Amino acid sequence: MSRKLAFVFVGIMIAVMLVTFFLVQELRHTIASSAGPALDVAVAIDSLIRKVVGLQTTVLFIIVLGACHLIATDRRRTKAISAQISNQTKKLLESKEKCQTLFDNTDALVFVLNTEGQYVTMNQYGLNYLNTSIKEIQHKYVEEHLGEKSAPRFRDDFRQALECGELTKSMEYLVIKGKECYVDLYMKVLKTGENEDPSILVIIRDVTQKKLFEEKLLQAEKLVSLGVLSGGVAHEINNPLGIIMGFCELLLEKTPKASEQHRVLSIIYKQSQQCKKIIEGLLNFTRLSGVENGHSNVLVPLHTVIGMLRGFLSKKGIELVLDLPETLPQTKANATAMQQVFLNVISNAMDAMPSGGTLRISAALRTKAPRQGDAHGTLPGTRQYIEINIADNGVGIPAENMNKIFDPFFTTKPVGKGTGLGLSVTYGLVTEYNGTITCQSPIMNGDQGESRGTCMTIRLPVAEE
Numbered sequence: 001m002s003r004k005l006a007f008v009f010v011g012i013m014i015a016v017m018l019v020t021f022f023l024v025q026e027l028r029h030t031i032a033s034s035a036g037p038a039l040d041v042a043v044a045i046d047s048l049i050r051k052v053v054g055l056q057t058t059v060l061f062i063i064v065l066g067a068c069h070l071i072a073t074d075r076r077r078t079k080a081i082s083a084q085i086s087n088q089t090k091k092l093l094e095s096k097e098k099c100q101t102l103f104d105n106t107d108a109l110v111f112v113l114n115t116e117g118q119y120v121t122m123n124q125y126g127l128n129y130l131n132t133s134i135k136e137i138q139h140k141y142v143e144e145h146l147g148e149k150s151a152p153r154f155r156d157d158f159r160q161a162l163e164c165g166e167l168t169k170s171m172e173y174l175v176i177k178g179k180e181c182y183v184d185l186y187m188k189v190l191k192t193g194e195n196e197d198p199s200i201l202v203i204i205r206d207v208t209q210k211k212l213f214e215e216k217l218l219q220a221e222k223l224v225s226l227g228v229l230s231g232g233v234a235h236e237i238n239n240p241l242g243i244i245m246g247f248c249e250l251l252l253e254k255t256p257k258a259s260e261q262h263r264v265l266s267i268i269y270k271q272s273q274q275c276k277k278i279i280e281g282l283l284n285f286t287r288l289s290g291v292e293n294g295h296s297n298v299l300v301p302l303h304t305v306i307g308m309l310r311g312f313l314s315k316k317g318i319e320l321v322l323d324l325p326e327t328l329p330q331t332k333a334n335a336t337a338m339q340q341v342f343l344n345v346i347s348n349a350m351d352a353m354p355s356g357g358t359l360r361i362s363a364a365l366r367t368k369a370p371r372q373g374d375a376h377g378t379l380p381g382t383r384q385y386i387e388i389n390i391a392d393n394g395v396g397i398p399a400e401n402m403n404k405i406f407d408p409f410f411t412t413k414p415v416g417k418g419t420g421l422g423l424s425v426t427y428g429l430v431t432e433y434n435g436t437i438t439c440q441s442p443i444m445n446g447d448q449g450e451s452r453g454t455c456m457t458i459r460l461p462v463a464e465e
């Protein structure tokens with residue numbers, strides 16, 4: 001605006017100067033042709049006009065200077081404004097990008113539907129989940145991605161959301177693209193312009209893993225109560241059983257060895273011993289017998305058990321391969337408890353190789369904590385832990401049994417041989433010391449031939465000073 005004004009001013013001044021210039025020229029002609037007093041008057045007018053022109057030039061010069069200043073200021077201001085605009089545009093673009101990234105990476109299917117239930121847009125997570133593209137879903141109905149039974153249910157929810165403006169549902173069972181899942185569902189009607197149809201924002205979060213975890217937790221809780229109950233019963237039975245065995249021993253001593261009575265008493269005594277084994281296992285499982293804490297080196301109980309079983313192993317044709325370090329840092333695990341853990345796991349490995357095989361036992365110090373949640377038990381915040389691997393090349397564990405082996409009373413061994421308590425006791429003891437126990441079966445041999453056998457991995461956190 002000011003620049004325009006300056007130009008107009010300068011223009012007017014130049015016009016005035018030009019007019020004055022022509023007037024002066026005219027006057028000069030008149031002076032040249034004048035004489036006497038007329039000449040004096042003409043000279044006086046000429047000098048006046050000269051002064052006026054001088055004044056005008058000065059004024060014009062000042063105006064031009066002023067105009068230049070105005071133009072320069074104006075240009076600077078324009079530059080600042082355009083810099084500000086581009087800065088704001090950049091910020092806007094950045095924020096849009098951030099929103100888009102957030103939208104795309106939210107770990108839920110986020111999409112917008114029109115009132116007909118057709119897709120308008122969807123985030124990248126959703127597109128990946130449905131293995132589709134934004135082009136493909138345009139004008140498609142959401143039901144196309146849902147199972148036969150899920151589609152009408154989703155349509156009902158959609159109608160309800162349209163009526164109420166919002167809808168929240170949790171742990172809803174849906175079949176999305178053929179995959180059964182549990183989801184948390186949220187729908188919200190988004191108000192747009194006055195005359196425009198509203199759109200509906202839908203957020204679907206797959207919570208199947210959470211649901212499975214909760215189910216496992218429930219199962220674990222059930223097992224705990226079962227353990228407490230059976231532990232109580234076991235405790236009650238322990239004393240009368242001790243008395244039965246005591247009297248049985250007495251009678252056995254008094255009865256001639258070759259008699260029928262001696263044979264029957266021996267059976268009673270043997271079966272009572274089996275009962276005692278079960279009860280001891282139960283008591284350990286429920287920890288009624290108590291688990292002591294105390295720093296120990298796991299190598300000590302491990303060597304004790306290996307020493308105990310070495311004879312049996314060679315008798316059964318099992319080759320023992322050891323990979324144990326000279327020393328290891330201490331763990332909080334009690335040595336006696338660990339002895340039982342190793343005995344249980346190694347006994348199972350021996351049972352899995354009835355016609356011989358190879359038993360590999362290794363122990364090492366590791367530094368990075370294993371991923372939580374994929375093992376039985378947790379290693380909270382552990383930085384250093386000891387890993388013990390006990391691997392056999394025996395019969396292996398069928399996939400359908402993998403989830404059951406740590407359950408109390410689960411056994412695949414004949415009656416009288418297996419109690420089904422070894423691994424549940426082991427699990428109880430290891431988790432007691434914040435450790436974990438995981439099982440891999442069959443052991444993957446990569447390209448070294450057939451995969452077979454079982455590997456039990458026990459991890460125990462290193463005790464802090």
Ligand SMILES: Nc1ncnc2c1ncn2[C@@H]1O[C@H](COP(=O)(O)OP(=O)(O)O)[C@@H](O)[C@H]1O
Binds near residue numbers: 411412420
């Ligand atoms: N190393 C192994 N190889 C094959 N199967 C195993 C192994 N360890 C455990 N199992 C399976 O887990 C089950 C439960 O083991 P456990 O709790 O020790 O009870 P038990 O040994 O009394 O049967 C066993 O019956 C067996 O089926």
Ligand SMILES: [Mg+2]
Binds near residue numbers: 344347348421422423
């Ligand atoms: Mg066992």
